[in-house]
Amino acid sequence: MIIFKCIDWLLDRIIAPIVAIIGLFVALSFVVGITARSFLGIPLFGVEELVLIAVIWFYMLGAILASKNSAHLRADFIPVVIKNEKVILAFRIIATVISILMAGLFVLWSNELFQWALQRSQTTPVFSIPMYVSQVSLLTAALFMTLYLVRDLINDIQALCHKKDSSTPIQR
Numbered sequence: 001m002i003i004f005k006c007i008d009w010l011l012d013r014i015i016a017p018i019v020a021i022i023g024l025f026v027a028l029s030f031v032v033g034i035t036a037r038s039f040l041g042i043p044l045f046g047v048e049e050l051v052l053i054a055v056i057w058f059y060m061l062g063a064i065l066a067s068k069n070s071a072h073l074r075a076d077f078i079p080v081v082i083k084n085e086k087v088i089l090a091f092r093i094i095a096t097v098i099s100i101l102m103a104g105l106f107v108l109w110s111n112e113l114f115q116w117a118l119q120r121s122q123t124t125p126v127f128s129i130p131m132y133v134s135q136v137s138l139l140t141a142a143l144f145m146t147l148y149l150v151r152d153l154i155n156d157i158q159a160l161c162h163k164k165d166s167s168t169p170i171q172r
Contacts, residue, residue: 004151011068015061022058026051046126053124056134060141067148089160096153103146110138 029051036042066072078091117132124131 001151001154007147008068011065015064019058019061019065022054022061026054026058029054046124049124049126049129053129053134057137060137063141064144064148067145070148070152086160086163089156089163093153093156093160096149096156100146100149100153103142103149106142107139107146110135110142114139 029047033044033047033051036044063072079088082088082091114132114135117130117135120131122131123129
């Protein structure tokens, strides 16, 4: 599906470098903060709120990349118990539909949180960064995860429709 290939290309070119940059920022912030406080006796006010916002975005962007690569954690015991590939695919489809429903709820909840943050106009104490800057990351991640779950559902349905025998292992 060409739309997913375009989105994947954009994510690889945009989000993956941003995740690397945020990871470096967080690590360096900890080093600088600890060094300044412990060895120089200088507290750096506001570093914690910058790190908190960065970590939230880091985690949510990482979740998007994990969804893109189907690398998120899963407790998949069905293939251990059942050997029929069509049955395994059917269970995977059921699990993906449930995941889509849950992700849809996360989209609704994170959108409500974002809308609430826009209405309240709350900011961080030191740098006055609007709270929605970190909260929109939840909505972004929920939207992308839902998108990739739909992709997985389409792929699994296609695989089930084209499955001829149970000897060929399925791949995701």
